[in-house]
Amino acid sequence: MDKSWMEKRRGTREYFEGVNQFVEFAAPSARNGKILCPCVKCVNLLIQPLNVVREHCWASGMLKNYKVWNFHGESAAATPATECGSSHVQETQNPYGDFHGMLHDLCPPHEIPPEPMEEGPTAQRPDEGPNDDAKKFYKMVDDVDKPLYEGCTKFSIFSAIVVLFQLKTLCGWTNKSFTLLLQILMDMLPSDAKLPKDHYEAKKIVRDLGLGYEKIHACPNDCMLFWKQNVNLEACPCCKASRWKTNEASVASKHASSTKGKKKAAKILQWFPLKPRLQRLFLSPDLASSMKWHVNGRTDDGVMRHPADSDAWKMFDSKHLHFSSDPRNVRLGLAADGFNPFGIMSTSHSTWPVMLVPYNLPPWLCMKRSSLILSLVIPGPTSPGIAIDVYLELLVEELRELWDVGVQAYDASSKEVFQLHAALMWTINDFPAYADLSGWSTKGELACPSCAVKTES
Incomplete structure (x- = not known):
C-alpha cells in the first residue's frame, strides 16, 4: 500500500483518502468495532471505535513514524524496505528483543469510557495536547523506529540504549566504566549516532521504562x-539531629554565608514503590498466566510442593474469601537481613535490603532472581535494629492500600483491566532479624517465640 500520503499536509484530499484507506485496512483486526488509535494524541495507547479513529487522524494527524502498521495487522517483513525506511530495523532487532512489544507491555492499551466521546470528537478540541505519559511513549516509539545512525540495520536508538544498559547490569560495570564505554562508542560510530553521552543520561532514559526508585531522607539516628x-x-524533632551532613567545610561555608554547593542528606532510604512492580507482573501474557498458577496449574494431591499446599495458605483462603476469589491477587513473602556490601574492607558496616517474593508463581519461578522484588534498601553503617519499623512505614502503607483498595492493573493474558490486591503472608529471616521485624526479644528468659513463658531453661 502506498503510504506517501502520511507525509502530506493534513486537510489535503490525499491525506483524507489515505486515512480512509488505513481504517479500511485495519478494520479486519478490530475487536468489537474498536482498534488502537494511531493519532498523535492517542499514540496507539487508547482503543477507539473505527469512526473515532478516522476523526482523530483527520483532526490531529497520524503518527509520522508509524510506517509499519504492526498493531493493525501488518507484518514488518511484508513491508518493502524502499517504502518504509525503518522496516529493516524492525526485522533485524528481533534477536535482541521485541521492543515494540516491550513498550506495549509497559503501557498497555486500554479503553476509555464512552461518555466523553458522546460530547464531541477530538476535532472540536484541537488545542488539547497529549498528556505526559503519552508524550514519553510517543518519544520511545519514535526511538524504536529510528535507526541508531543512518544506514544501521541492527539497532534502533531505543534498542541500543536498552541492550547496553542490560549489559552494564549483567556484567557489573561501574557507572564510570559505562560512561567511558559510551564515549568510546561515540568516537567509533558515525557522528549522527544517537547515544547518551554518559551514564546519567542513559539512566534517565531507562527510568522512563518504570525502573526508577525514590530517595527518602531519614534521621541519622533512625528516629x-x-x-x-x-x-x-531541617532537623529531627525527636533527637534534634540535623537532616544534613556536617563537616568542617560545610561549617566554614555557613559562617561565610556562602550559598554555593548543595546540601547532602545524612541518611537516605532508597524506596522502590511496590504498586507499579506488581502491575508489571501482569503486563506480559506468559507471566500473567503464571501468576494464576497456584489455582489453575497446581496439582492438589496432598503433596507439599509449594506454599499453596500448606494449611496456612488454605486457612487464609477460607478466612478471606473476598481476596481468594480472584487468583490474580498477589501473595507476598518478605525477606530482610543485613549484609556488608564492602566485603572485608569494613567489618562494621550493615546495609539492609528488604525483598518481596511473589508466591503466586510456580516453585520454579517464584524464587528466581528475576522474580524477586526489591522494596527498600536501608542504609548503614549500622543496623537499624528495632527501629526498622521506621523504614518499613513506606512498605506498610502500600500494603494496607493494596489490601483495602487495591490498584488497577491490566491482565495481558485475558486482556482485561482488574483491581489488583496483595497480602503479606509471612516474613523470612534468621533469628536476630526476627527480633527486629517482630518486636519479640530473642534474648533472655523468653527468647523462644514458640515456648514463651513455658520455656524450661
Whole structure:
C-alpha cells in the first residue's frame, strides 16, 4: 500500500483518502468495532471505535513514524524496505528483543469510557495536547523506529540504549566504566549516532521504562523519615539531629554565608514503590498466566510442593474469601537481613535490603532472581535494629492500600483491566532479624517465640 500520503499536509484530499484507506485496512483486526488509535494524541495507547479513529487522524494527524502498521495487522517483513525506511530495523532487532512489544507491555492499551466521546470528537478540541505519559511513549516509539545512525540495520536508538544498559547490569560495570564505554562508542560510530553521552543520561532514559526508585531522607539516628508532613523539616524533632551532613567545610561555608554547593542528606532510604512492580507482573501474557498458577496449574494431591499446599495458605483462603476469589491477587513473602556490601574492607558496616517474593508463581519461578522484588534498601553503617519499623512505614502503607483498595492493573493474558490486591503472608529471616521485624526479644528468659513463658531453661 502506498503510504506517501502520511507525509502530506493534513486537510489535503490525499491525506483524507489515505486515512480512509488505513481504517479500511485495519478494520479486519478490530475487536468489537474498536482498534488502537494511531493519532498523535492517542499514540496507539487508547482503543477507539473505527469512526473515532478516522476523526482523530483527520483532526490531529497520524503518527509520522508509524510506517509499519504492526498493531493493525501488518507484518514488518511484508513491508518493502524502499517504502518504509525503518522496516529493516524492525526485522533485524528481533534477536535482541521485541521492543515494540516491550513498550506495549509497559503501557498497555486500554479503553476509555464512552461518555466523553458522546460530547464531541477530538476535532472540536484541537488545542488539547497529549498528556505526559503519552508524550514519553510517543518519544520511545519514535526511538524504536529510528535507526541508531543512518544506514544501521541492527539497532534502533531505543534498542541500543536498552541492550547496553542490560549489559552494564549483567556484567557489573561501574557507572564510570559505562560512561567511558559510551564515549568510546561515540568516537567509533558515525557522528549522527544517537547515544547518551554518559551514564546519567542513559539512566534517565531507562527510568522512563518504570525502573526508577525514590530517595527518602531519614534521621541519622533512625528516629523518623523526612516524609509526608515532615518532608520540609531541617532537623529531627525527636533527637534534634540535623537532616544534613556536617563537616568542617560545610561549617566554614555557613559562617561565610556562602550559598554555593548543595546540601547532602545524612541518611537516605532508597524506596522502590511496590504498586507499579506488581502491575508489571501482569503486563506480559506468559507471566500473567503464571501468576494464576497456584489455582489453575497446581496439582492438589496432598503433596507439599509449594506454599499453596500448606494449611496456612488454605486457612487464609477460607478466612478471606473476598481476596481468594480472584487468583490474580498477589501473595507476598518478605525477606530482610543485613549484609556488608564492602566485603572485608569494613567489618562494621550493615546495609539492609528488604525483598518481596511473589508466591503466586510456580516453585520454579517464584524464587528466581528475576522474580524477586526489591522494596527498600536501608542504609548503614549500622543496623537499624528495632527501629526498622521506621523504614518499613513506606512498605506498610502500600500494603494496607493494596489490601483495602487495591490498584488497577491490566491482565495481558485475558486482556482485561482488574483491581489488583496483595497480602503479606509471612516474613523470612534468621533469628536476630526476627527480633527486629517482630518486636519479640530473642534474648533472655523468653527468647523462644514458640515456648514463651513455658520455656524450661
